[in-house]
Amino acid sequence: MRITATLTLDERDIEERFMRASGPGGQNVNKVSTAVELRYNVRHGTLPVAVRDRLVVLAGRRMTDEGVLVIRADRFRTQERNRDDARERLAELVLKATHVPKKRIATKPSKASRTRRLEGKVKRGNVKRLRGSKTDFD
Numbered sequence: 001m002r003i004t005a006t007l008t009l010d011e012r013d014i015e016e017r018f019m020r021a022s023g024p025g026g027q028n029v030n031k032v033s034t035a036v037e038l039r040y041n042v043r044h045g046t047l048p049v050a051v052r053d054r055l056v057v058l059a060g061r062r063m064t065d066e067g068v069l070v071i072r073a074d075r076f077r078t079q080e081r082n083r084d085d086a087r088e089r090l091a092e093l094v095l096k097a098t099h100v101p102k103k104r105i106a107t108k109p110s111k112a113s114r115t116r117r118l119e120g121k122v123k124r125g126n127v128k129r130l131r132g133s134k135t136d137f138d
Contacts, residue, residue, distance in 0.1 A: 001087065003094050010046050014090075015039040016083065021074035035074035038086040043067035047094070055097035069093075 021035035073086035
């Protein structure tokens with residue numbers, strides 16, 4: 001399964017199981033196994049280490065303790081469309097994992113911005129202090 005020009009997933013690492021879908025659909029739901037559970041073994045896959053690590057983070061709860069990514073697809077009425085949907089979602093997730101996030105450069109607030117902030121706090125404090133004082137108009 002091709003993800004990018006240089007990255008492919010080995011079909012042997014992908015396992016698909018078909019089951020009955022839940023929800024509305026009448027008799028079709030009760031008779032036909034249209035839902036797909038796609039399982040991709042990330043640990044035994046051919047992904048580069050950096051991509052694999054980002055994929056584990058992106059997968060979140062869909063990743064099992066054994067390192068298997070589980071994607072369940074049951075949006076469509078046909079098995080083939082659900083199968084394609086699950087494979088597309090796997091490809092999107094792996095493609096997202098190939099993106100290297102940009103490093104954040106730590107910055108400090110300028111001296112002028114710190115001064116403006118403190119002056120604003122002093123002004124606000126004065127307004128509040130004047131609100132509470134009782135003035136005698138005799």
